[in-house]
Amino acid sequence: MTFSHPLKSVAARAARLAVGTALGSALALSWATAPVAAQEAPAVAAPATATTADPALWVVRDADSTIYLFGTVHLLRPEVDWRSDKVDAALAASDELWLEIADVDDQAAAMPLIQRYGLAPADQPLSSTLTEEDRAKLDAAAGAIGASAAAMEPFRPWLAALQVSVAAIVRAGYDPGSGVDPKIKAAAVAAGKPVKGLETMEQQFGFFANLPLETQVEFLRQALDGYEDAPTELDQMVDAWVRGDIDAIDQIIVEDMKVEWGDVYEVLLVDRNADWTGQIQEMLEGSGTAFIAVGAAHLAGDDSVQAMLQQQGVTVERQ
Structure with a gap:
């Protein structure tokens, strides 16, 4: 894999890749619910957010089907108010909810998959893939998040x-x-609506685990350089998402991933969007109303789910 380097800091690129994961893969939520740090998180003031929430919502219709498309952020500050009347109305009108993975909060299911896809062979510890400089950065970053480099071996x-x-x-x-x-x-469970998944948790682990080793190592190196900036980057993107500013999500996250991380972009966004587009086409062959909620990065840019549907002659309207 070849990485291009325009005039921006490595830390910014790394932070944006982390944010892109938070906007584009429910696995970020699954991993975030695991016990990753022993220390209490420090109190941090939340940034100002838009006073009127208007996150983007799209709809696809045919004679007997209605499908809503809603972009999500898998991690949010508790203070962020993102609910809108149109989103609540669309969810209430839907017969079923589709998420990236239905069991995203099921740690019992996640842990054996972490062991299968996330742990290296005993003779290939993490440090064996890193330079001395990388190992020093890992030790510093691990301490900052309340973990240890030894625990990540x-x-x-x-x-x-x-x-x-x-x-x-x-x-x-x-x-x-x-x-x-x-x-x-x-909300869907409380209303008695079935919750379904476009993918399985195992598939999402596989997307990362099947990346070439050199890509994984570069991902880690940039994460080590940019972990301190990731929250600030995500603050900016959440503000844009709450306002429904899809162009900002596209330019700052999607286009950045496309340029900087071609292989990761293809795996995490393009290929999955194509698969979901096919599933939506199958839904349209049936009847009823469905609400689909996936990471916001999947619904922004030229390779978005909406763009792929439109290329196949399906009309997608923003609400």
Whole structure:
């Protein structure tokens, strides 16, 4: 994999990749609910957010089907008010809820998958993939998030990178329980609506685990350089998301991932969007009303789910 380097800091690129994961993969929420740090997170004041919440919502219709598309942020500060009347009305009108993965908050299911996909062979500890400089940075970052480099020794590089990035965001005040996905899921369950998944948790682990080793190591290196900036980057993107500013999400996250992380962009966004587009086409062949909530990065840019649907002749309207 080749990485391009325009005039921006490595830390900014790393922070944006971490934020892109938070906007584009429910696995960030699954991992954030695992015990990644022993210390209490310091109190951090939340930034100002838009006074009127208007996160973007789209709808696809045919003669007997209605499908709502809603972009989510998998981790949020508890203070963020994102609910809007149109989102609540669409969810209430829907017969079923579709998330990236239905069991995203099921730690019992996640832990054996972490062992299968996230742990390296005993003769290939994490430190064996890193330079001396990398190991020093890992030790510093681990201490900052209340963990230890020794505890990460069994991890494959992608898992260590995700732990560093997500733990930094959580310790800055972001709460996986306050993310959009668990809130929407709880509302659907309370209303007696079935909750389904476009993917399985095992598939999402596989997306990361199947990345080439050199890509995983580069992911970790940039995470180590940018973990302190990730919360600030996510603050900015949450403000844009609450306002429904899809262009900002596209330019700051999606386009950045496309340029800087071609392979990761293809795996985490493009390929999955294509798969989901096919599933939505199958839903349209049936009948009823469905509410689909996926990471906001999937609904921004030229390779978004909406763009792929429109390329196939399906009309997608923003509400």
